Amino acid sequence: MNRLLNSIIENNRKWTKEGQVASYIPELSKVDSNLLGICISTLGGEEHCAGDSDTKFTIQSISKIVTLMLAILDNGKDYVFSKVGMEPTDTSFNSIVNLEIKDAHKPINPMINAGAIATVSMIAGKDSEEVFERILKFTRKISNNPNIGINDSVYKSEKETGDRNRALAYFMKGTGVLDGNVEEILNVYFKQCSIEVTCRDLARIGAMLANDGIMPWSGERVVPRDVARIVKTIMVTCGMYDASGKFAVQIGVPAKSGVGGGILACVPRRMGVAVLGPALDEKGNSLAGIKVMEELSKQLDLSIF
Incomplete structure (x- = not known):
C-alpha cells in the first residue's frame, strides 16, 4: 500500500502547478502550493501515508x-x-x-x-x-x-x-x-x-464515518449510525460544492473539501482517506488532490456506486 500511495503522489505532483492557493484569505496565500500528501486509515487500524501527509494545514x-x-x-x-x-x-x-x-x-x-x-x-x-x-x-x-x-x-x-x-x-x-x-x-x-490538522487526523475522522460512527481504534461509538449515514449522504451530494456531481461520477465516495487544500473522504466499511494539495481549482477544491483521489479510486475500486 505504501508503494502504491507513493506512486500516486509522484504521478500527480505535476498538477500542483495548475491550481492557485486561496488568496481571498491573506494567510492562506502564504501556503506552499507544491505540497501534496495522502493518508489512509483502515477499519482494521492500519495507517498508510505518503508525500506531505504530516504537514499541518487549516481544516477550513x-x-x-x-x-x-x-x-x-x-x-x-x-x-x-x-x-x-x-x-x-x-x-x-x-x-x-x-x-x-x-x-x-x-x-x-x-x-x-x-x-x-x-x-x-x-x-x-x-x-x-x-x-x-x-x-x-x-x-x-x-x-x-x-x-x-x-x-x-x-x-x-x-x-x-x-x-x-x-x-x-x-x-x-x-x-x-x-x-x-x-x-x-x-x-x-x-x-x-482555522483548526489545524494533518492528513492523518482527517483520515481517522473518515474512518470513523466509514465505520458508521464507531472509532476503529477504540471501538467507541461517538455518533449514532443514522447520523453517520446522513453526514455521508450530504458529503456525496454537497461536499465538493458545485463540483459534487462530477466528483461522485469520477471517484464515487463521500467527500468534503476545504480551501486549505484538504479533502476528507470515506469509503463505507473500508477506510478513511485524506489528501492535502493547497493549489485549488476554480470551484475551490484541491486540483491535485482530486487527481490523487481519482487514481486511488480506480486502483482500489473504491466507488460505492
Whole structure:
C-alpha cells in the first residue's frame, strides 16, 4: 500500500502547478502550493501515508461535517433540517443567491458557508467560547489527536476579511434563520475553519464515518449510525460544492473539501482517506488532490456506486 500511495503522489505532483492557493484569505496565500500528501486509515487500524501527509494545514470547510454532527446530536435531525436544507447547489460555496432567490428562509445545504453558519448557531453552549471548545474537543476525539489546536494567524486573517460571511449571516438573522448574537456565531465559525490538522487526523475522522460512527481504534461509538449515514449522504451530494456531481461520477465516495487544500473522504466499511494539495481549482477544491483521489479510486475500486 505504501508503494502504491507513493506512486500516486509522484504521478500527480505535476498538477500542483495548475491550481492557485486561496488568496481571498491573506494567510492562506502564504501556503506552499507544491505540497501534496495522502493518508489512509483502515477499519482494521492500519495507517498508510505518503508525500506531505504530516504537514499541518487549516481544516477550513471540512469542519462543516464536524459541526453538522454536533448540531444533529444536540437538536435531532428534524430540527436541524428545518433550518438548513439538504439539496445540492449549482452556485459557489459563498453565494448569497440561493438565500435571496430560492428560499429566503433557510440556506440550501449545510456544506455551503451560509448553511454551515446556520449549523453552528444550533450547537449548544452557554457562550461562543463553550461552543467552540465543544467543536475542538469533538474534533480531537474523532481524530484521536488530543493536541489539535487552531492556527491563530489564519483565524485573525479570516476574521478580518470575512465580510462575505458577515453578509450571509446578517441576511439569515433578518429572515429568522439565525438566533443569537451574529458576531459570536461568526467568531465560532472563523475559529472552527482555522483548526489545524494533518492528513492523518482527517483520515481517522473518515474512518470513523466509514465505520458508521464507531472509532476503529477504540471501538467507541461517538455518533449514532443514522447520523453517520446522513453526514455521508450530504458529503456525496454537497461536499465538493458545485463540483459534487462530477466528483461522485469520477471517484464515487463521500467527500468534503476545504480551501486549505484538504479533502476528507470515506469509503463505507473500508477506510478513511485524506489528501492535502493547497493549489485549488476554480470551484475551490484541491486540483491535485482530486487527481490523487481519482487514481486511488480506480486502483482500489473504491466507488460505492
